[in-house]
Amino acid sequence: MTLKEVQEQIIEEFEIYEDWMDKYNYLIELSQGLPALDHKYKTREYIIDGCQSKVWLYAEMDGNIIRYTADSDAIITKGIVALLIKVMSGRSPEEIKDADLFFIDRIGLKDNLSPTRANGLFSMVKQMKLYALAYFTKQQKL
Amino acid sequence: MTLKEVQEQIIEEFEIYEDWMDKYNYLIELSQGLPALDHKYKTREYIIDGCQSKVWLYAEMDGNIIRYTADSDAIITKGIVALLIKVMSGRSPEEIKDADLFFIDRIGLKDNLSPTRANGLFSMVKQMKLYALAYFTKQQKL
């Protein structure tokens, strides 16, 4: 699926939830499905700043694509990062660094995106893109 | 005249002036009638703080009563201090220190009395009473 398609799919999925509770239940579910992050990455170095809860994010190159893994001590935040990973993981650094993440707005999580340091979506997206940019620059240099 | 009488007289005088301009013209006149302050008292020591214009005030005992002399570089302020001298000068320290200066309010100069550091009526009254208090204390000690 393209970046666009996977976002549209998520938007569709969220559309069937009329109630905010269903949405959040879905995020809780997603969080439970997120593969565990290797314990050694649960350190200060991998923490994303600007979240009220702790979010650890790790990225590595797998051939030409980036794979993200993450964890959080808060469940909804973990669900959100799982959603981001669903959209972004397994794509090229170039695609990720320029990604237009229109789904965030459309599924009503925009609140979480405001760069107010109150919560982490903004910082998560930023950190994921930073990884992508770093890998992209590295590729260019080779 | 008693303190009360002289104040009532001033209130009457001001009552005939319907226009503020006449009141201020009267103050200007009063300022012209104020006896000159000896030059040696026109120093920092005799300046009243809190006036936008400079006001110098000097007080001395003459038998049992206080005589005030004053000057100002602004004419209306000089008129106001002349008015105060008209009311207070030539009275005993005790009478002055406790004087209820009801005329200020009644002739519409209350604005000038607010302790806002913007102008000096408040400071002038305070300074005159301070002199009175000082002389009164001195008398008590004797």
Place this chain on the structure above:
Amino acid sequence: MLDVNKIRNDFPALDQMVYGQPLVYFDNGATTLKPTVVVDTLKEIYSKRNSNVHRGIHYLSLRMTEEYEEARKRVRKFINAGSDREIIFTSGTTASINTISSTFGEEFVKEGDEILISAMEHHSNIVPWQILAKRKSAILKVIPMNDKGEIVMEKLDDLMHEGTRILAINHVSNALGTINPVKEIIQKAHKENIPVLLDGAQAIPHGIVDVQDLDCDFYVFSGHKVYGPNGIGVLYGKEEWLEKLPPWQGGGDMVEKVSFEKTIYADLPFKFEAGTANYPGAVGLAKALDYIDTLGKDRITAYEKELLNYATSRLSGIDGLKIFGTAANKISIVSFLLEGIHQEDTGMILDKMGLALRTGTHCAEPVMTRFGIDGTVRASLVFYNTIEEIDRLYEGLIKLKQMFK
């Protein structure tokens, strides 16, 4: 008794829906809502009476100056200070504390001296002292608290000695709700000749503060936490102290005479009020204090006690809910955690139910560290809150537990 329904009409913000639910505002510790009388005062000033204060000799300026100085008297009366000269308007609690940490620090704190604070301080009463300690190579000492969130009074005695320059402590803790025995603390400190600064940010909105009775040397609070506007706060200081301190900020209004060679500072309180004052804020604050007095401080205290008791017993009934801050003497703040559920999750879900609570460290990280947690959910209740709202919180939490089980 307070007529809560009538009171609620004075706070238009209470009458709104959030995510389709009537708002429950339990974030009063962060900032209070404003009664109409305060909002209208600001509106009237800004649309009709506004004019810069002091030194102006025209009508509007004289009137505004009078209003501003009246507001100062109003504050003096509210905290029962001895003189208007002791009431300094600042931009808030934080600025008030920084004024003292900077000026008192400059004048009286030297290398090796000790500054005493408590384990339950807000960052605003920690960081300024850390900055001072660093600048002067002084030492910051901390009075510990027990598991209920109460100051350990015996330790206080041990921590005070000759080298202790100042004791800065909050009157009421914003994270735990504890009302500290400040009168006793001050007596102890004064016996050792240590001046005391009280951070009253959370105390002022909840009850009676009498600075002369307390005999504190400095008392500070913010307008926005006591139903008044933002950008205005108060620094009370005993005249004898304020006289001894150098000014903090330089600027207009705090000077008597300025030349390039020599500048003479103005008298109190102006010495500490550099720049154009927030006079609409000061007058708005005075109105807020009037409003409180109209309701009656005693009645407010009694009603808020009732809210606290009800909230405490209701929430304690929830399985796995733990309250942090169980001091014998508390204001109406309930800080808690649900076992196994992150405070952020709790806050986010309650928000969707229309309940506004604060989550996190409440700018009091060391308090969290002390309890081995990294945050709580905090309900801070005031006189416009109701028993029914507490019930809504209770039900919300029950529902939430379902979601996360």
Place this chain on the structure above:
Amino acid sequence: MLDVNKIRNDFPALDQMVYGQPLVYFDNGATTLKPTVVVDTLKEIYSKRNSNVHRGIHYLSLRMTEEYEEARKRVRKFINAGSDREIIFTSGTTASINTISSTFGEEFVKEGDEILISAMEHHSNIVPWQILAKRKSAILKVIPMNDKGEIVMEKLDDLMHEGTRILAINHVSNALGTINPVKEIIQKAHKENIPVLLDGAQAIPHGIVDVQDLDCDFYVFSGHKVYGPNGIGVLYGKEEWLEKLPPWQGGGDMVEKVSFEKTIYADLPFKFEAGTANYPGAVGLAKALDYIDTLGKDRITAYEKELLNYATSRLSGIDGLKIFGTAANKISIVSFLLEGIHQEDTGMILDKMGLALRTGTHCAEPVMTRFGIDGTVRASLVFYNTIEEIDRLYEGLIKLKQMFK
């Protein structure tokens, strides 16, 4: 062209009588009146949307935070700063200058260093540097001005050398109206590696400020002088400078992590915003800037130029009237004295005619000393003033001269 009559409807304060006369408000240099749109914004926030910003995760707090951060962007755009991180909200010009004198001073000024200001500064741009100079045993140097009230540019060159740490100068003089050639000054200073702080308190309300074009290192102004609320101001600083400076005040919001052992400060701009922000003030200020943009800066400048020219020629026609500040490049401020009549007398009598002017030193005593006077009467005109109002001033002065002859 500006439609002044329409504009005047936006300022309800203009529509009032003082001593039975329609108010003429010429005290705009002290503080401006507020357009309805600003007043209404404050009213709406305080009555409906108010909630403390940052770290809150509930609806109202998130919304208010967004509004506050939008206001920051708005200010950035208005002065064309490069990044939001460079826009710090303070309580006013005075606080902004003190922030820099304290932090820059702490970090970069040492014994024997020189601090350069000009002969036409407001006390707020003198006293903070005097305090710093005293603390650090540094030296305050003053760029002189000529009889027209213009900086003597040749002297500037002589006064800058290796030991000069910072140059702080006003963009526009509040006492004289002079618009300083700041771009040229900054270029000269930068050639000597001297950073420049511009005090823009009087420049912002009158025209276009582009901090990137000017290339100033710091730019400061107050909300209340630019049609916005009190208790809010701006400190612009180049990111590279702000990164290098230590924080000034300690408190909530300016920290990332706090423990008693070690505190980590927050990122820009928050590092310099300790304590609860005046977010209603910031949003109100943003509205004021919107209002100015709606009128159009160019049109404002053109109209105010017209007012200045008219007032200057009209008042010059009065026998014995002397204008102080006759620079070639001026904003619409006319400072004057009538021969033989004290400025206080003039101010008091004009007041009774409904004319609000400022009298005295305008918090710029050294300017008065320079001209050998102890004050002036100042008419500062803005876009809601009219030619007819200037005529009323003219007639008032003629009448006044009669009284004092």
